């Protein structure tokens with residue numbers, strides 16, 4: 815590893831050392847709210863000082879499902895390989 819390589823980490827949550835990239839990857843995996851981000855990586859569960867920054871990241875398109883919802887499209891689609899279920903009576 816090159817010691818002179820520039821490391822570009824933007825920390826969102828200093829209590830738990832969570833970076834902006836980590837929040838974005840959790841959002842891409844389906845965490846669309848600060849609470850879901852907290853469940854994924856604990857960010858926001860100590861002092862709470864980062865919650866607004868997490869909200870801002872989620873509001874800037876970090877969550878692909880939220881974009882679908884904003885466009886009026888279905889965010890949850892059929893799972894590939896899932897069996898067909900009969901209609902409930």
Ligand code: FES
Nearest residue numbers: 827829860861864
């Ligand atoms: S900075 Fe994230 S919980 Fe304190």
